[in-house]
Amino acid sequence: MAYRGGCHTTFHHRYHLVWAPKYRFKVLHGEVRLRVREIIRQVCDEMGVTIVNGALSCDHVHMFVEIPPHVSVSDFVRRAKGRSSCKIQQEFEHIRKRYWGQRFWLRGYFSTTSGNITADIIMRYLDRHTHKNGFSPSA
Template sequence: MGYSSGCHTTFHHRYHIVWAPKYRFKVLHGEVRLRVREIIKQVCVEMGVTIVNGALSRDHVHMFVEIPPHISVSDFVRRVKGRSSRKIQQEFEHIRKRYWGQRFWQRGYFSTTSGNITDDIIMRYLDRHTHKQGFSPSP
């Protein structure tokens, strides 16, 4: 188990987070999948969040991330979902028509720390996850 450190902190805050498109439509494929993946990576870099692992299925997103203590999980998810929703609807007309100006993502998300189960179990699950186009770990 590796610890990260900031100016005045040492931490190991890892979260397994899952969220889905509204109505659980299977829209995360092709160019949309690639763009969502790219936007998520950009937000992670901006916020200092480390991607440990992740997977995009056609109808949901799984992420295993390490979030610094000064950022709440809800702030991270709000930023990722908000920015990706806005950009996806701007860039893909078929998505904009399907959701007709409403939110792209379902309300809410699932989150758990890796304390209830081990990091290894989460990593094995994500590695076995079907239909995935994974996130490579952050540098």
Template sequence: MAYRSGCHTTFHHRYHLVWAPKYRYKVLIGDVRLRVREIIRQVCDEMGVTIVNGALSRDHVHMFVEIPPHVAVSDFVRRAKGRSSRKIQQEFEHIRKRYWGQRFWQRGYFSTTSGNITDDIIMRYLDRHTHKDGFSPSA
């Protein structure tokens, strides 16, 4: 386990996050998938969130991230979902027509810390995930 340090803190806050498009439609494909990935990475860079691992399936975003203590998990997810929803609907007309109510993502998200299960179990799951095209640190 590697701890990270800030100006006044030392921490190891890892979260397993999952959220999905409304109605679990399989719309995270092709250019939409690449754009969602790019937007979420931008949000991570801006907020100091480190992507440990992740996968982008056709119908959900699945991430294992390290979030610094000054950033609330809910703020990170709110910004990632909000910005990606707005930009995806602006840039892809077929998405804007399908989600005419301007809500691309389902309400809420799943979040857990890696305390109940080990980091290795989460990493193995994400490595075996069927649509591995996501947020690996080397990509």
């Protein structure tokens, strides 16, 4: 287990996050999938969030991330979902027509710390579900 540090902190905060498009429509494929992946990576870079592993299935986003103490989980998810929803609907007309109410993602999300189950179990699960367009750091 590797700890990260800031000016006044040392931490190891890892979260298992899952959220889905509204109605669980299978829209995360092709160019949409690549763009969602890119947007979420940009948000992670801006907020100092490290992607440990992740997968983009056709109907949900699944991530294992390390979030610094000054960033709340809800702020990270809010920004990732909000920015990706806005940009996806601006850039892809078929998505804008399907989600005419301007809400791309379901309202909530699933979050748990890696303390409930080991990080190794989460990593194995994500590795089984990672596609070539997953969030793994080496991709």
